[in-house]
Amino acid sequence: MAPAGSQHWLASGRASPRLVLAVVFVALLLDNILLTVVVPIVPTFLYSTEYEGARSSESPALPEATPSAPGAPPFSCSDTTTVPAGGFSSPGMESSPPAPARGCLQGGEFLAQENTRVGLLFASKALVQLLVNPWVGLLTNRIGYHIPMFLGFTIMFLSTVMFAFSGTYTLLLIARALQGIGSSFSSVAGLGLLASVYPDDSERGSAMGVALGGLALGVLIGAPFGSIMYEFVGKASPFLVLAFLALLDGALQLCILQPSRVSPESARAAPLSTLLRDPYILVAAGALCFSNMGVAMLEPTLPIWMLRTMCPPQWQLGMAFLPASISYLVGTNLFGVLANRMGRWLCSMIGMAVVGISLLCVPLATNIYGLIGPNAGLGFAIGMVDSSMMPIMGHLVDLRHTSAYGTVYAVADVAFCVGFAVGPSTGGAVVRALGFPGLMATVGALNVAYAPLCWVLRSPPAAREKMAILSQECPMHPKSYAPKEAQRELPLTEEAENVQ
Template sequence: MTRCSPCQCLKGTCESRRLILFVIAVAMFVDCILFSVVAPIAPALLYDTEYGKGNTTITIHDSDFSSVILSNLSIFENSTKALYNDQMVNSTASGGNQTECYEGKDYLNEVNVRVGLLLAIKAILQILINPIVGKLINRTGYDAPLFYGSIIMFISTIMFAFADSYAFLCVARGLQGIGSSFTIVPAMGMLAHLFPDDAERGKVMGLAMSGIATGVLVGPPFGSAMYEFVGKSSPFMVIAALALLYGALQLCILRPMKFSPVAVPATPFRDLLMDPYILVAAVGLCIGNLTFGMLEPTLTIRMMEAMCAPRYQLGLAFLPCMVVYFICLNGFASLAQKIGRYLCILFGMIILGISVICMPLALNIYGLIGPSAALGIGFGLMETSIMPLMAQLVDLRHTSNYGGIYAISDIALCIGYALGPSCGGAIAKAVGFKWLMIILGIINIAFAPLFILVRNPPGKEETKPLLSQEGIQAS
């Protein structure tokens, strides 16, 4: 393929748009793998650094449930059994099978809130930074903010690797949120700008979101396995290396050192926020991510508390969700063109609601496979349709400047992820995991029919004649 100049690429006049699509997909992957690595190992990390400083373990023999023996880890009996060097409960069945359970369930219940706050810090910082990034794009173009995002992401990842306290983890998580703002908003805006055709834009955004799906798919099992078998710093050092390679890729393909202001005037944020059709889409996006944000930390805690799941399983609970999401991603983009994006989002929210209601029925990790897979279908239907819908609404009803609309989209997403982890832990502690899931399911199912309103929204051209006629009648 003949390489074009960067100027030609940004104008979308050559096939090098595919290279930019690849860069954006890599950007999504790096951002999402860091995001998804932190969530499943955060409870275990706090458990090991705070509660796990003691040296006791509990051994329970299933042949005699009343026999509970406390022993010190510094004593090894008969040198034939090596006790784990952390606080676990070892259950030995008569057949010799051994399962693990965590001591200190009161601590696990209390840490729900702290883990939720840690995960929510990223979204809170994104909410604050997104409007700034949206305005920065109007002055510098899309390339420079995207490159700044890779630098911030690298610094955040290194901080995670060497964090040794809750406060340091919070700082790293907040910096990650700033890096995500400088990644998601310009990335989605650049795609909408480069691919103005609505049908092509939907397919391209589906391909770009394959990076999101891959990152979220790989992140939890990768982070859990590396944490368990290699060490806490290992997953973050690998992601830091990926961030460096991604930054180098941007230098080769994009123009991060040259500012190219967006020629199309931006629609004021207030006008976008007051648009009822954009508001419905943004609230739906917020509810969907609120659901996932509440489920992510609370399900991990439930697995530790009720299922006695070992650490490597903590990241596997969402694996069926992400596998299904990844497989169906591009198919859902084509489906949306045939039946309408509003229907895909509507069905997606209903399926999402049903799946979370079924989550408490699982007694072990195998029972989570069905609800988790349904969760992937729901998110796939919803999120692959709602991002192109945002750009379509701006083209139809405002000006084709995409910094503002994707700043609003990311704010809606981040509100869900900010309220989700921070409130989810507290609600789970107050009413229990089961009722939390029922509440979330009802909210999703009840809001879904509102997307019928965006079936055929009027364009700005359709409103102008009406306004002119009203002016004539008034005169």
């Protein structure tokens, strides 16, 4: 009886959209924990292994720097040392009260160069993912979503183990790039699978909001978890924990999913070039790109800016992102349902405006508590944009092309990747040229300027043949969402349009 019962459970599980949603949720959760767990670890790890290691090998007996006075400029605590003539510091010579055990980091020039190197390391994941995404979209349209998703888990597990045991910048760079490949398979296949098992637009929006909640929870857990584990346990510890969780996710995929199933809509899928020429899809992709570019630029630059101006302990570098993560989790779950009622285009427009305002307020903070408000507003606003634009992508394909979702969610993931590639790779250079406040002002103004374009998505038109079908099915609302009967006829009319 037990084998028969387990087979019945597996059969019902494979047919359950909720269990598919759970698998996608866990996959996005682990991907984004690994994405953000390195944010507080890499800057301090490279500083301790490269800068402090080089200084200790050159002058092992060099005395520690005396902390600067409270009224000194921010850079003085990282670039200036106060050492008596005899080479030993004396308590009587200190004019300021005792400072915390850990002060600002020294080596201003090294930290300035590290902005660029850390930014390139963070961007390597998005750059590789950007190149792989189109091929993953084509692959999912041909063989289905299940095999690519499991392949993504395998690559992600290897990347996590490599992060745990990498001790040089080069190995960390390779591990980050490998993560980009695994993330491409997991995210494109996972979102496409969700869109296929939730054909109703309202249910799809709610499911996308829950799945993006896994993304948000990963971002929420990653940075604080990484900073605390790194400081109190060691560098390898957070990655080994993630590797164990990845194995559990792989076992869940083997039990629930159907790796041998082939997608039936592969022959009618709209080509990538057709989607990239669609102005409505491009507007939605641009909103995803520019709104996420703000937090992408914060990841490599905010910890180093905090080290130079606030002199925080290591654990605060990860905790600074906690308000953004919590508010993003709230925003995605709240507007996954609410955005469909008030208009997803309006949610995206308001969200991008709030993203810009929040970024402008980040440099005004003088301690970690001053970052709570701007970061919380930033995370909530990005949650509004993401939970609105991801369902719009699926709706635009249903309305204007064919209902095969691998390619369109490859475009959506490319938009994410462009933001997370351009942001970190150029953020360090912009900080050196304009300073950290100048960087935040530039990205904030870009989001505010782009926000009005979301109005274009208020009522996107269908293709000509599809509009005729929709007007026959829904004469009172010719631009409303297509019924399921009309959706089944849409791919055939799109093929006729392409032939003409």
